[in-house]
Amino acid sequence: MGRRAGKTSGVGDVVVLAALLGLAGGVVVPTTYGEVNGVELPTSFIGGAVFDRIYTFKGIPYAAPPVGDLRWRPPQDPAGWTGVRDAAQFGARCPQVVEMPFPPGSPLYELSGPFRSNSSSEDCLFLNVYTPNVASTADLPVMVWLHGGGLAIGSADTYPAEIPTSLNNVVMVTINYRLGNLGFLPTRDAETDGNVALMDMAKALQWVQANIRNFGGDPDRVTIFGQSGGAWGVSLLVMSPETRGLYRRAISQSGVAGLGASRRGDTAKTENLAASLNCPMDSFDDMMSCLRSKPAHDLLELDAPVPIVGGSFLPDADDLWDIMYKKQVNEVDYLLGTMDGEFSYGLLAAVPQVTADGLDRTVFEEILPAQLNFIAAQFPDGNVDNIVQPVIDQYMNPDSDDPIYTRDRFIQLMTDYRFTATTVLMAQAVAAHDTARVYQYEFQHHTTSVSPERPPYAKADHGDDLFYMFGIPLLRDDTGASWKYSFTQEERDLSLDMMAYWVNFAANGDPSDFTGAARMRDLVTWPRYMTSSQSYLKLDVTSSADVKIRESNMKFWNEEVPRLMGKDVIAVGDDFVVSTTHGDVRGSEFLTSSVVGNALFDRVFTFKGIPYAAPPVGDLRWRPPQDPAGWTGVRDVTEFGARCPQVEYPLPHPIYGEVLGSGGIASSEDCLFLNVYTPNVSDTANLPVMVWIHGGAWYFGSSSTYPAEIPTSLNNVVMVTINYRLGNLGFLPTLDDDAPGNFGLLDAIKALEWVQSNIQNFGGDPDRVTIFGESAGGWSVSLLVMSPMATGLFHRAISQSGVAGVPVAQKGDITLTQNLALSLNCSTDSYDDMMSCLRGLPSEDFLTLMAWPVVIDGRFLLQSPWDLMNHKFINRVDYLLGTNNDEFGLLLSVDFPFIDADGMTRAEFETNLPIPLQTIADQYWGGSVNTILQPVIDQYLDPAMADDPIYLRDQFQQLLMDAFYAAPTVMMAKAESGMLAVAWEASSRVYQYELQHSASVFSFRPPYVGVDHGDDLFFLFGIPLLCDDKGSYWKYSFTQEERDLSLDMMAYWVNFATNGDPNDWTGAARMRDMFHWPRYTSSSQEYLQLDVTSSADVRLRESRMKFWNEEVPRLMGEHVHNHRARADFSVGARETSCSLAVLVLTLAVSYLLA
Structure with a gap:
């Protein structure tokens, strides 16, 4: 048995990384299905390792074997186990038609080949964990690797994650998933549609969320990453609403899913396979039963898998290109890129016509249509013949028959269309989301020292990045004294740089941010990719930044080609x-x-x-x-x-x-x-x-x-x-x-x-x-309504919980x-x-x-706000304004800590009242707070209730709300509605409201709090309508009535902005059946009680409004006007009192002479 903490003990003969290692110790970690015993791995075979040992846990089942009736079904939970499960060996590889091909002498294959599983089996849904720290409090970033192989071949055991784990503060997970027809065969099952390989990946991520903390990882910092077919898998997960919340960041290396796709219900491929295996075709269920009984090897074909769109896993779209073009992707940080010569060696083996002597121009044109097969798969409704000549025109100089030139252009166009263009399209799609941070790269270092067989024209080839990402240049030989491979020192530094960039991104969302890193490196700052700048990193032994990678070629593949294949395309960024x-x-x-x-x-x-x-x-x-x-x-x-x-x-x-x-x-x-x-x-x-x-x-x-x-x-x-x-x-x-x-x-x-x-x-x-x-924005709105400098700059105004009763x-x-x-x-x-x-x-x-005062400066403001409202000397505009029914309920009452659930004492009431009343006094010239103190108490306190602490608290909050919010709002409503129309102008339309619904999400508040200051913002800005990370559920637990209230409030506001009447739907995007909001007039003083079921009323708290708007000003020495003004200063001349006209004339002359 291995250790659970502290000491190590032998676990038997575990061969890890060949003869570099001897026996290793074990460590036991619990998971949701049972405990696992891993291996403690010394790291002396890795040059520059930060940790002298790491822990590996291999072959952990994350799902039940997908065999029998579970073939082509969503992955199910694995069976649990008692005791401690040995996790020292890899699990079986998933069935595949051929082994992963590696060029002769490839160090990646030489390193990993001897330790791969010796067998393949449908019982293959295993994952492996590599960690430098098994403490559940370590909270290290987590990177989950999806292996390459075109989604048809490959396995998790190929990749030596021990190396980057030993060099960085990171937990790494590598996973198997079903491949080829076993992973992507279209079905008619509503629960799968055929994307079971993608569901395997999601199932593994669910396992990570549930368990990775026990291995030292932080489930809130999970990054999925992969190369080639694994990068396709990453991009498909980024497209899937079903995976939201399972990871936070993504990395695609040399692959974004520019693949063919089937629509849900299109089972032609499945039927063709069934017919070739002599399965009955009369009944789909019988056909599937027959296919589920066949040996796995009978079902394998070496062709590109076909994900299913429009079903339960991927969004409803015509194809994968549509998903990216329409930006139907998850809002996650994304790092993605390509090699500058993806088709310059390994993948080029499929085109034997290309040689060191070049490529004949005539042969180029003969083979090109067949090489554009991925375009045909991407756009099945188009005709590839339509793009052959445009491709030739885009890449070839018509006057050149040079075979070397023709070969190099062929390699470039294959790299661009199969890899770079879809990478740029995905970068644009994700970067369109405001909070998603995107980083693009092109790997440009040509590794020659360990690949002597390569021709000199080969650039950074497909898969070269794996050497650097998995730290192969840093391996030592059997003695531990020398390097195992003849990489240069610059290449060893490049490997460290690449790992650092990747792990920094996984840790912090920024590859240049070393916060939490195991060590610092002097790296070129990697610029963020934006839809406008399109910056990217040229990743090399000496890296540098550039913008708009091969811009003309990218626009050709991402705009012109789709258009030629029948897509309706708007040029990227032009709009x-x-x-x-x-x-x-x-x-x-x-x-x-x-x-x-x-x-x-x-x-x-x-x-x-x-x-x-x-x-x-x-x-x-x-x-x-x-x-x-x-x-x-x-x-x-x-x-x-x-x-x-x-x-x-x-x-x-x-x-x-x-x-x-x-x-x-x-x-x-x-x-x-x-x-x-x-x-x-x-x-x-x-x-x-x-x-x-x-x-x-x-x-x-x-x-x-x-x-x-x-x-x-x-x-x-x-x-x-x-x-x-x-x-x-x-x-x-x-x-x-x-x-x-x-x-x-x-x-x-x-x-x-x-x-x-x-x-x-x-x-x-x-x-x-x-x-x-x-609030203060409402103050500003009201002051702009009062200011001659703002005349003509706006036509309507809305003040929510604030009209300028300010010092x-x-x-x-x-x-x-x-x-x-x-x-x-x-x-x-x-x-x-x-x-x-x-x-x-x-x-x-x-x-x-x-408390900052507004200055009566003779330009912006001609008189005090109270005087301007009192004299109705304001801009004539339509005005919608109102308050919440408990403005001092919680948010603003923090300034009065004595207000609580137990109420307040009479002494607290009278001692603290002068403080807010001083602000009221500051609105008037020469007034004293002492003048109004007793009248306020008399207005709000019933002597019979004056010792009830709950009553005192409620009245204190009510008087503050009335004085600071409701009364100025009513005064402004009366001022604007009291403007008499002149022949060339319509009268102002005024609408008042009081919001009376307290949202259910505010259950954390004391029960005495009503509709608090700021509650209207949630409804006006549509917070009840926000979806969660998956896009399929609401983010917050507002009720359906509250979502309707949010839609109603927005509609009232926008209707008013459109037509001056919140009930007028002319030009609206959609209709709603809402309560008719009555217009406020100086006589009727009607207002809307805005609620989940709204209603109308008149004269909001009339006696108290008169107290604040008439009695208090009189007590402070003001002369209160109740007449209607004939006009305002928005248009033409005015008819006002003589003294006011003289004041205006004097101020105007002063302004002109200044």
């Missing part, structure tokens, strides 16, 4: 390039089919990190935003720009990360970016445009937080999300005439100017722009700025010197938490 006033931008596709339930569009286009203003740094800090610098060429906009500098805000629960998290985006003062999401990039689409202004109290948040691709995929709308300056950097008062504050709001105006100039090129209608935002400062009041300067050791004796000092400090010095 992503859009012109802006500052330069062209290239975005990416967001594929919705497996991410968003009920999506209307199978893809939307995203353009992220577009600069709308110059970086506000240096002397531009606390200046109005300036135009960004233009650029030449095409700018990549597939990644978000930096967030603006901010304080990090803790989230109360992980689910908030969907709409409030940072997304790992770095912060920088160079942050004035916006993002565009559109289902249609045609400049004639004329879709309504919705510009989102994020919340976060003006001191945290970013545009990257909000998944606008979800509502865009569900509605006919273009969405734009913007960053703007925050905190002290965005709202610090200054003495500068052109902008004495309000910089974050001026940024929003600059972004809206960009939208007016550019959005038509993204499919948007600049005459139907709606600004919308939540104000007069132009010239820089007390806050001076206090900040003193705290940062800047002198305040000279204003210019003080600002120069402040502009020289790092942005981190300004991340303080405080």
Whole structure:
């Protein structure tokens, strides 16, 4: 018996890696089916090994033998065992028609051949584990190897995973899977369809998920990798929704599944095989019964397997090319590449006409049609004759009959079409997913030292990468003192480099990231592949980066050839390039089919990190935003720009990360970016445009937080999300005439100017722009409605949980700025010197938490927000606005820790009330909080209930919600709806709501919490409609009613943005049967109670709204107006009070003379 921990003991005569090793010790590890006893393997035979010993566990069954009735069935669980199972020897190979061919003298074959299983058997579903550490807490990355062999030959025991495991912090697993007809024969069984080999791979990955931690591996960091046919298998798993969650990353070496495929139900191949074996054909069941009784060797053919599309394992598509072209792939990190001479030696043996003397031009043209057989299999509805001459024209100089030239061009075209083109197509497909990191390579080192038989024209041949990936150059001879093979030192370094790149990628998703690595290496940084840049690594003894590998040839195979074979093809990347006033931008596709339930569009286009203003740094800090610098060429906009500098805000629960998290985006003062999401990039689409202004109290948040691709995929709308300056950097008062504050709001105006100039090129209608935002974003929306500088830049507005009842400062009041300067050791004796000092400090010095005022600057803001609403001196726009029914339920109540399930005391109520009321007082000139303290208490507390802690808590939260959210919302609704129409303008249409449904996913909250601040974001951005990693189930446990509420809310909002009426479906992508939302008027004051079953009501908490909007201002010395204004400053002249008209005229003259 082997050891379970600590000491070793003999396990008998186990021959491992030939005479290099003597007896080895054992180690016992538990699995879900029983314990296994592996081998402790010394590594002295490996040069440079990091670990002096590793542990190997071979021949572990991961599925039951697929024999008898289980032939062509999904793999089943293996039988468990009692005691300890010996795992020192490989299990049997799967039946195959021939042995894996290796060229004479191949070191890979010489090394592995003696230790391969001596027999093949259908009882072959075994895997092998290699690990440097069997501690269940080791949490090493895991790499699961799928062997090559065209999915028809090969086995796991060929590959010496002991070597890379001894050199890196990684657990390696190699697996067998059914081959050829036994793995891919089409059937009519609903549970399999014929892809049983792929199901074997998935079954092995399930075993890894359940067991690998006991072998030192991390089940959350599993990478599948393979070469040739194994790389095909990897790519097919990446295409399968059934494998989501079983692995995190993928590596394809010299192979992406550009194969023929059968549609579900097409069993012609099976019937032909049955007929050749004299099986009855009258009944399909009888035919299959006959085939299941035949010996395995009767069923084997040496031909390319045919995966089945449209069934239970692979997506519904015409063929595999369609799956890649439509980007129906899993969102995983992917490293993939090819050799620069895949057909230059080994595979070229199938074309004897090619010799060292070259290839005759006439012979080239004669053999070419037969060599294009893979194209015929890929596109069965096309005619290969249509592409023969275009292939010749693409690769051949018509004036050249040089046989050497002809041979080299033939090798290149075979390499391109059989390997490189499909690799590029898959890279494009996966890179289209926002979070998937893709890395491409071409291996370019020609290994000559160990392959003297190769002709000099051969490049890096198919399979050469295996030597380096599996560390063959690092093997020592029997003495351990010399190298076993005559690789050069540069080639040994290349082997170490390649292993490091691969393991780094498996560990961290980035081949250049050495975090957790067993040792560092000085490697060339491998650039990430993007759909725009298409960067790749030339992997060689001296590696380098390049872009767009053989671009003309790739476009030929991936666009022109499919078109000639009958496919409807859009040029890769062409539809992503859009012109802006500052330069062209290239975005990416967001594929919705497996991410968003009920999506209307199978893809939307995203353009992220577009600069709308110059970086506000240096002397531009606390200046109005300036135009960004233009650029030449095409700018990549597939990644978000930096967030603006901010304080990090803790989230109360992980689910908030969907709409409030940072997304790992770095912060920088160079942050004035916006993002565009559109289902249609045609400049004639004329879709309504919705510009989102994020919340976060003006001191945290970013545009990257909000998944606008979800509502865009569900509605006919273009969405734009913007960053703007925050905190002290965005709202610090200054003495500068052109902008004495309000910089974050001026940024929003600059972004809206960009939208007016550019959005038509993204499919948007600049005459139907709606600004919308939540919390502080709602404040910003309302202030833009109040600002003459924003007139004409938008046409409708939506404020969610926020209308600008915010502190104000007069132009010239820089007390806050001076206090900040003193705290940062800047002198305040000279204003210019003080600002120069402040502009020289790092942005981190300004991340303080405080309430920033808006400045009445005479340009952006003519009066205080309360005055502008009171006098109805605002832009005339359609306005939809509302609140949640418990804004201070949980998220905002963190500032009041005394609020809890037990309620609060009367003393806590009265002691803490002045703190929030001071913010109310700051909205008025010269008012005192003491003036309103007792009236507030009288308004909200019933003396008979004043000692009930639950009642006190509920009333405290209600008054805060009313004061800060509901009352300003009602005041703005009355102001906008109170605008009298003039002859040339329609009156404003106003719609108010209160969201009253608390989602079921918030079960972690205290039961007294209603619809909290921010809950609306989940419904508006479609979080209930997100699918899980498999794309077949919902990601979160929202109810169906809540999914419907999300669809309803998005529809109301988009209808309003489209037509000014949330009930008007004109131009909508689809209809929904929704409650009719009544229009708010200053007389009726109707509003929508937005819920899973919505209803209407009137005059939201009327007496309390009058208290906050009329009585409190009077107490603070304001004169309250209740008349209707005739007009606003959006068009033409106004008829207002004389004093206000004089004020406007004075401000206008001041502006012109400034």
